[in-house]
Amino acid sequence: MNSGIPFHVKSARSHGATREEVKSAVLVGLREEGLAVTEAFAIAMRSYDDK
Structure with missing residues (x-):
C-alpha cells in the first residue's frame, strides 16, 4: 500500500x-x-513508533 499515512502520522506526532x-x-x-481501516491502523501505529 502506497499511502500518505506515514507522512501524516509523523507530522501529527511532531505537532x-x-x-x-x-x-x-x-x-x-x-x-x-471497515477492513481498509485495519490496514491503515497498522501502518499508522508503525509510523508513530518509528523514531
Missing part, C-alpha cells in the same frame, strides 16, 4: 499528537470503511 490521538483519528472511519 504533539499522542499515540492515543492517532489511534482515535484512524479508527473513527472503521464503521464506514
